[in-house]
Amino acid sequence: MLRIGLTGGIGSGKTTVAKIFEVLGVPVYYADASAKRLMNEDPVMRQRIITAFGEESYINDKLNRPYLASVVFSDPEKTKLINSFIHPATLADAAKWMDLQKSPYAVKEAALIFEAGAEKHLDLVIGVQAPFELRMQRAMERDNISEDAVRSRMEKQMDEAEKMSRCDILINNDEKELLIPQVVVIHEQLLKNIERLHC
Numbered sequence: 001m002l003r004i005g006l007t008g009g010i011g012s013g014k015t016t017v018a019k020i021f022e023v024l025g026v027p028v029y030y031a032d033a034s035a036k037r038l039m040n041e042d043p044v045m046r047q048r049i050i051t052a053f054g055e056e057s058y059i060n061d062k063l064n065r066p067y068l069a070s071v072v073f074s075d076p077e078k079t080k081l082i083n084s085f086i087h088p089a090t091l092a093d094a095a096k097w098m099d100l101q102k103s104p105y106a107v108k109e110a111a112l113i114f115e116a117g118a119e120k121h122l123d124l125v126i127g128v129q130a131p132f133e134l135r136m137q138r139a140m141e142r143d144n145i146s147e148d149a150v151r152s153r154m155e156k157q158m159d160e161a162e163k164m165s166r167c168d169i170l171i172n173n174d175e176k177e178l179l180i181p182q183v184v185v186i187h188e189q190l191l192k193n194i195e196r197l198h199c
């Protein structure tokens, strides 16, 4: 089975693209949702977070996201520390999930593929690209946040052009080119190549 990564900057539309793959019957692993689940449920992760950031990190057994965000995101060293807990745990969880899939290929959707070194565990990475203004507008509208708040999130990620240059296949989500046909073409090419590999 082929392991495919799907990435892009904030507001690029990678989750939207991932849902199209799902409609085509492709299993999708959502790294962000899995990281949140692991932070809530994984006992080793919970203990690490409590030791590093205090008991306030959980309220009634649930992750105290506003507290953690306020502590972690203002301090690059703390961001690095929490990522050193989250990234390896999510990589291992995604690898376990990939091993269980029975389809010709499966997709891992993640904002931070190259930042987390996840590309080493993937056969191909698809990048979703969109102009900066559009990404900004989408993220502001979706999360109801200011331009400054989106900018500060963007600054924590790899430069968009650099990220796209590292991808093997690109999808344009500039609202000029239709998204669904681009995904269908990639899907068909992947299936054809996988079939050829097995002949």
Ligand code: ATP
Pocket: 008, 009, 010, 011, 012, 013, 014, 015, 016, 017, 111, 138, 139, 142, 173, 175, 179
């Ligand atoms: P993030 O990394 O911030 O979670 P993302 O890359 O996963 O973002 P999405 O959540 O898929 O991006 O898209 C951001 C917003 O833009 C969503 O509200 C989505 O519905 C909207 N959007 C994405 N692509 C399009 C499109 N082609 N046309 C209209 N709206 C779009």
